[in-house]
Amino acid sequence: MSNKHYTPGNIITIGNLISELHYGPFLRDWWYFSESESENSNIYPIPLRLGFQVSLKLNQKVFTVKIIRSIQNPNIPGFICEGEGVDSGVLSSSSNAINTAYKKVFGQSKTKYPGATLLGFHDSHVIQQILDGVGFHPFTICLHNSIRIFIVSILDKNNGEGFVSCFMYKYKQKQSVIWQKIVKGLYSISIFQNGKIIKQFQDTSASLVWKQTQLLQNYNGDDLFGINNPIVQFKIKELREKFLSETCNLDDWNNERIMRHMFKLYLKKHIPGDEELWYRVFNRWYNQKSTIIEIKSFIHEVYNDNHEIGTRELRAWRAIFGAVGCKNITPFKGDISTMEFWSRAKDSKSDEEIIFNLYSNGFLNTKLNSTIRNKEFDYYKDTANVFWYSFCESFDANPNGLNGKSRILSIIAENFTYEELMENLQISPKTVHAAREYYRKNGPGCKTVDKPVIVRKKMDEIKEREFELFFADKANVNMSSYHIDKKTQLPVLYLKDQKSALWEKFSVTYPDGMKRTSFMARLQNGRFKYRDDLGGLCQICNDYSYQPFEDLIKLVSDNKMDKKVKNELINQLEVLRRHLKKDYENELLVHDNGTTSHVDCINHCLLYAFGECKEQHFSRCTACDQFFEVFINLSQILGHSYNTLLSEYQDKLTCYLAHQTRKGYLNAQFNAALNELDEHGAVIVVDYKMRILPATARETKSEFFGKRGWTLHTTLLFQKKDNEKMDVQAYDHWSCDTKQDAWFTASCFEAVFNIINPRPRWIKIISDNGGHYHNSELMAIISHWYDWYGIEVRGWIFLEPGEAKTTVDSHHATVYQLLFFF
Numbered sequence: 001m002s003n004k005h006y007t008p009g010n011i012i013t014i015g016n017l018i019s020e021l022h023y024g025p026f027l028r029d030w031w032y033f034s035e036s037e038s039e040n041s042n043i044y045p046i047p048l049r050l051g052f053q054v055s056l057k058l059n060q061k062v063f064t065v066k067i068i069r070s071i072q073n074p075n076i077p078g079f080i081c082e083g084e085g086v087d088s089g090v091l092s093s094s095s096n097a098i099n100t101a102y103k104k105v106f107g108q109s110k111t112k113y114p115g116a117t118l119l120g121f122h123d124s125h126v127i128q129q130i131l132d133g134v135g136f137h138p139f140t141i142c143l144h145n146s147i148r149i150f151i152v153s154i155l156d157k158n159n160g161e162g163f164v165s166c167f168m169y170k171y172k173q174k175q176s177v178i179w180q181k182i183v184k185g186l187y188s189i190s191i192f193q194n195g196k197i198i199k200q201f202q203d204t205s206a207s208l209v210w211k212q213t214q215l216l217q218n219y220n221g222d223d224l225f226g227i228n229n230p231i232v233q234f235k236i237k238e239l240r241e242k243f244l245s246e247t248c249n250l251d252d253w254n255n256e257r258i259m260r261h262m263f264k265l266y267l268k269k270h271i272p273g274d275e276e277l278w279y280r281v282f283n284r285w286y287n288q289k290s291t292i293i294e295i296k297s298f299i300h301e302v303y304n305d306n307h308e309i310g311t312r313e314l315r316a317w318r319a320i321f322g323a324v325g326c327k328n329i330t331p332f333k334g335d336i337s338t339m340e341f342w343s344r345a346k347d348s349k350s351d352e353e354i355i356f357n358l359y360s361n362g363f364l365n366t367k368l369n370s371t372i373r374n375k376e377f378d379y380y381k382d383t384a385n386v387f388w389y390s391f392c393e394s395f396d397a398n399p400n401g402l403n404g405k406s407r408i409l410s411i412i413a414e415n416f417t418y419e420e421l422m423e424n425l426q427i428s429p430k431t432v433h434a435a436r437e438y439y440r441k442n443g444p445g446c447k448t449v450d451k452p453v454i455v456r457k458k459m460d461e462i463k464e465r466e467f468e469l470f471f472a473d474k475a476n477v478n479m480s481s482y483h484i485d486k487k488t489q490l491p492v493l494y495l496k497d498q499k500s501a502l503w504e505k506f507s508v509t510y511p512d513g514m515k516r517t518s519f520m521a522r523l524q525n526g527r528f529k530y531r532d533d534l535g536g537l538c539q540i541c542n543d544y545s546y547q548p549f550e551d552l553i554k555l556v557s558d559n560k561m562d563k564k565v566k567n568e569l570i571n572q573l574e575v576l577r578r579h580l581k582k583d584y585e586n587e588l589l590v591h592d593n594g595t596t597s598h599v600d601c602i603n604h605c606l607l608y609a610f611g612e613c614k615e616q617h618f619s620r621c622t623a624c625d626q627f628f629e630v631f632i633n634l635s636q637i638l639g640h641s642y643n644t645l646l647s648e649y650q651d652k653l654t655c656y657l658a659h660q661t662r663k664g665y666l667n668a669q670f671n672a673a674l675n676e677l678d679e680h681g682a683v684i685v686v687d688y689k690m691r692i693l694p695a696t697a698r699e700t701k702s703e704f705f706g707k708r709g710w711t712l713h714t715t716l717l718f719q720k721k722d723n724e725k726m727d728v729q730a731y732d733h734w735s736c737d738t739k740q741d742a743w744f745t746a747s748c749f750e751a752v753f754n755i756i757n758p759r760p761r762w763i764k765i766i767s768d769n770g771g772h773y774h775n776s777e778l779m780a781i782i783s784h785w786y787d788w789y790g791i792e793v794r795g796w797i798f799l800e801p802g803e804a805k806t807t808v809d810s811h812h813a814t815v816y817q818l819l820f821f822f
Helices: 094-106 124-131 206-213 221-225 230-241 256-266 278-287 311-323 349-360 375-397 401-409 418-425 429-442 461-470 499-509 516-523 539-558 563-587 622-638 640-675 742-755 776-782 785-789 806-821
Strands: 010-013 053-058 061-069 077-083 139-143 147-153 164-171 174-183 186-193 196-203 292-294 341-343 477-484 491-495 681-689 711-721 725-735 762-768 792-799
Touching (some): 053 094, 077 094, 139 230, 174 221, 186 206, 196 206, 206 221, 256 278, 256 311, 292 349, 341 349, 375 401, 375 418, 418 429, 499 516, 539 563, 539 622, 539 640, 563 622, 563 640, 622 640, 640 681, 640 762, 681 742, 711 742, 725 742, 742 776, 742 785
Parallel strands (some): 681 762
Antiparallel strands (some): 010 053, 053 061, 061 077, 147 164, 174 186, 186 196, 292 341, 681 711, 711 725
């Protein structure tokens, strides 16, 4: 069908451009963007004009296609095709409308017509009629090949007033339109869902307003608005140049945009060769100490040796000098000499007096042509010999070494050729090159420019603290309770994801934190480990995840089957293992206050997992459903004899999935409890250290029970001072026996409450669900705490063993290391 030619229809009605549709938040549906539009700025998008109507002739039958508003959503276009007494109904695309009406007329035909081509969107004559009267043509840009931004309007003033852009992105798990604009110096963002505004943000800069949204924090705000894009900057530049003046002053010489505008007005048509050379004239004149130049000799470097400056070219240079604030101060007429002096001083009266006095007293050689390379120069041969002799004597006598000689030679190095300098001064080409390089860096005969002093500042304490807080989060690392890094004497942290993925997460959490190089350097060769065996850190993970997956992969590897099928099965198991271990936990929704809400995807809805969700779910996660598909494939390929074994492995992995779900929810409760803190409250994290004895880093907790040793109970107390600074205190209590019961636990709490100053009015407690905490005796004691200590217990959060107590594990590891050295 792509190679067949289709004749576009005849336009019946051209239709109208509606501002709220074609330049509003839903313009992406009201413009036809070709595939090459974003790559070629000369190709404009085509508006889908409301009421646009075309007559088509298909198979000797006449049809009409009209663009109207969609019945279901009036913010998007609808297409209706009518002919031979039938109509297609209002559909979302022109192709569907045409093909539907065609089938109703001719029956179940397999013929399919391209709607855009029949409407004339690929015909230059039709496009010209549709674009007639269009003021601004929206265009698209891509941000890092991931976000397609629609530019609705560009700024027409220096403050960005009138700039509008939009793009599609998810907000609260729903696809939304992000509408951005600049109004009266304020940057605003409006979020549309289902045609209505659900949220608005406003601030004084793009970065600040995007920071409020909590979305796309790893992107720059100006980049998300689209202002920094080269195509947008080019369009802005074109618009601004229309309003540039035809003159400027000396203060504008450093503004390349203004100077290039002057170049286009006065010089571009008259200067041959490289267009960049002209700017050197202004740059050299601006940086030299003297404000006076002789025009012909000064601009000679723009031309080659054989080029003669014509009258029109000289007139162009005079015009641009006059336009940029310079003045002709020549005290004599052209019949006396061809030399011509100009001044760039804001007040040129003093320069005029200098040139006039030099001329009046005979110090200006008005008979000598101003161009250095002149055929009449032979007349002054004797004077030149005296010059070369004197300069050579001074050059040889300079006591400051090569750098001093280069400084002296730089005075004339650019005015003579290599051959002239080498012949008259008896020097090497390297010496001439060094002098010219000195001239370009420091100026002719000027003092050497001092190199900038680079002061290397250490990392801010706040950024270091952000790094520590990030890796204290259980969602990012697993902490070893036994293994200590020998260099830092801190517990080993096992990374839960790749370093690059952790950096992306860190940059979103702390957009103003340390840079990527510093982040990666701290992860290199430190206490951070990746791809190590983590089975010894959690018995459930070891027995119900790591081991079953290893057994399944070994089962497939040892089975005789096609190599391609075997590799595919192993790949499916590895992908599933990675998803359950890393990606699944990130898909779960837990708010900052520790609660959850309904999620449309049934695989990721925590309320559904807890049996509390009463709403319907309309989507499923393909990666999560792979859990069931993998076992179906294994059963079909391995045979029914393995069904019992596969069922056992599936049950274990189901337990592991439940473990991951509980862990994701419970880990968030610690941060939620800290967020609720005020100056009158406290969060207490308690845990027992398993028998203070030497232990390997790879033994599971099940192997540790039953050993003899001391008992250590740690209480971590989190309080806020001045509602901002977090104060953390640790209280360790030891017991010579190995009992970990309710009475020892209550004694530890009482010892802490008696020495806390100030004592909190309310507390929340976080612990594991061991019998030493989760028992009726301790709960009975807690009921009297308010009467005994004046402390209200607002809640006790019981977690699974080893979860959400990273800070306690770190403290235990440090204590263990100190005892080991002791």
